[in-house]
Structures are given as structure tokens and as C-alpha cells.
Amino acid sequence: MKTTSDLGDLRGKRVLVRSDLNVPLDGTTITDDGRIRASAPTIKGLADAGARVIVCAHLGRPKGAPEAKYSLAPVAKRLGEVLGSDVVFADDTVGDDAKAKAAALEDGQVLLLENLRFNAGETAKTDEERAGFAGELASLADVFVSDGFGVVHRKQASVYDVARLLPHATGDLVSTEVDVLRRLTKDPERPYAVVLGGAKVSDKLGVIGNLLGTADRLLIGGGMVFTFLAAQGHEVGKSLLESDQIDTVKGYLERAEKEGVEIVLPVDVVAADAFSADADHEVVAVDAIPADRMGLDIGPESSALFADKLADCRTVFWNGPMGAFEMEPYAAGTKALAEALVDITARGALTVVGGGDSAAAVRQLGFQDEQFGHISTGGGASLEYLEGKELPGLTVLEEGDA
Secondary structure (H helix, E strand, O other): OOEHHHOOOOOOOEEEEEOOOOOOEEOOEEOOOHHHHHHHHHHHHHHHOOOEEEEEOOOOOOOOOOOHHHOOHHHHHHHHHHHOOOEEEOOOOOOHHHHHHHHHOOOOOEEEOOOHHHOHHHOOOOHHHHHHHHHHHHOOOOEEEEOOHHHOOOOOHHHHHHHHOOOEEEOHHHHHHHHHHHHHHOOOOOOEEEEEOOOOHHHHHHHHHHHOOOOOEEEEOOOOHHHHHHHOOOOOOOOOOOHHHHHHHHHHHHHHHHHOOEEEOOOEEEEEOOOOOOOOEEEEEOOOOOOOOEEEEEOHHHHHHHHHHHOOOOEEEEEOOOOOOOOHHHOHHHHHHHHHHHHHHHOOOEEEEOOHHHHHHHHHOOOOHHHOOEEOOOHHHHHHHHOOOOOHHHHHHHHOOO
8 A cells, every 4th residue: 555655746736635533522522632633643744745635534423414513613623723733624525615625725734624424425335326426525636645544444435435536545544553453463472462342242243253363362341241251151130231142152252262262251340230320339249240230340350350461461452441431430440451551561562452432431541642552543443454354445545546
């Protein structure tokens, strides 16, 4: 894949950059600007090279039509603050305002288009439906740079189809993400541990199956762990349980034992009588979860166990919190795991926080991005890569120029 350094002199050229600026909002207030900060270096590098930069991105899940709550206007303001220069904002994506502002750009200026998903063609399922919108986007620019790693697993107009219409390259963020993922999958330094959490085991069955042939240890926490505990015959009370996946999980446990992969499960959990920060809660052993309670975090003995299992690791990938970290009584397990990763990072291990809720958790709990080896901007894309799936947004970049 070409990188931006392979594009030659970009001065005066209009460069369309697909970024991932899908940040969480509280009204119009951005609550985590991590993706904006991660996207800024590529945008700034192109602007400093004299390119006329046209940034496109999505926010949330509008249904193919404008919705004020999903406007990228607050993102344009914050992006300008991060870049240290004003960002022009278009009120539409490929309409009159976007066309006029794109045409009026001067060398080194940056324009952000309105939410791509205000256009039905962006996420259309057929090539024909996406083609029209992709053509309109491509008409705004001379060159395309793919830098939205969080969407490269999607076959969408701004990710896949535009790259087939314009000379293209990967941005710095995508290049870094791919390099890190290759280090996780191609001869990783060992011991290699993968920590998986989050709500549903069904979301991660593919990656678990694939990693049983790669990782030395799998540490399981979060809501998904209760399906593992049920597969071992434990009562899990009112905890999140995917009973239709129990047999599949049993198969993975048996396969892991045969292949010498250590699966580490919690030995205690924080069990509450309701999904609430104010609920009555207690630490119980995993074989003693009351029938009327639900597990909402791994317990202190489990936190210590997980830290011990990570202490000698040279490579760790983590995706998914250990509990309902948004509520203070159930944040300790996720915090303890993050602290364990910070410790081994300082000793030279490669630690990768796999985006999504994991990235939000470490920032909410007071950690800095620099304390980890890498914080990914694409949880879903990372998981699909580790699962061995083809990522359309990367595949198209390998096809050569349009």
C-alpha cells in the first residue's frame, strides 16, 4: 500500500481524507476527543505540504438524512483547536456548500464536510447505490487518503468506492494501525496474551477461535465471561448469559486445553442486585453467585490473578472492559487491568488497547494514551483483522491506483 510520502508534491492539489471522527457527544460537547487527536497528524502533515485538504467522516448512525444531533460542527471546532488553525466547515457533504468551499480552498487550508451518513449512498448495500455518491465525493478532489481505521472493515462509499476512483494512499494513522496489528499476528514476541471483555461472547467468537492458534493466554472478563462460567457448570444468577453459545464455548475450552493455550477466567466477581451504581453489591466467588444477583465486574482476587498472568508478557492485546466501568462500584477490575498493562509497557512490552469501550475506559479512569504501547481507534476493525477477515477498505488500497 502506498503512503502519503509516495504521492509526490501535493502543493495545490485537493486531497480528500477519510478520517474517523466518530467521537462521543453529550449534546454538542465532545466527551472524548481521542479520535480527533489521532486523526490530526495526517491532516496537518498534508496541509503543511501545501495540499488543499478536504476531510470527510461520519458521526453516529443517522438514517441517510440530516439529523442535527449528528452534525460534525462541534468536531470541526475541536479539530481546528488541535490543528492550531481554523477549519472550514461545509453544511452539506456533496451539495452546493461543499462544492463552493472545496473550490475556494487555498494551499494549506482544511475543510471538513458534514456527516457522510446524512447521505443514503454512503452505507448503501449495493455497488450501484454507492457509486453515485462516491462519484460526487471523488469529484471534489484530485487524490484520496484513507486514514479512518475505524471504518476500514466497512464496504462503504467513502472507504471503498472512492479509492477506486482516485489515486490513493494510506494515511499515517492507518499505516500505524496496520503495522501494530501485523506485530500481533506475525511472530509476536512471547509470552503473548489476549484480554477480552465487553458484553457479548458472540461478538468475539471468531477472534477467540482464531487466536487459539496464536496466543499463549486468553484472559476473559466482562459480561461475556458468564457464558464461560456457565459452560463450566457454574450458576451465574441474573448475569448476562448467552445460553445459545454455551456449547460453542465448551468446544473452545476443550480445544484450548488440547493446543496448550491457557484460558484464564475470574475466580471472583462483584455481584449486585440491580444494574445500578446504587445497588447493593458484594464480592463473591464465581461458584457462589447468588441466583438473584448479577455479576458487574471481576473481583479483587481476579484482578490480582490477571495482573500476575500479564506480568511476564511481552505482547498484550486488550479489547473490552472487565466490568460496567461507567459506574464507580464496578470500575476496579478495568482499572486494575489497565495498571497491569502500564507496568509491563514501562518494562518494554507491546501493549495494544483495542479501541471502542476499552479506549474510553482507560481515559475515563485517568490514564494517558502514552502509558500504553498503542491505543487503537478501531475496535471492530481490529477484531476483524485478528479474526482473519478481509477488510475491504484495506484490500482496495492494495489494488493500485485508480
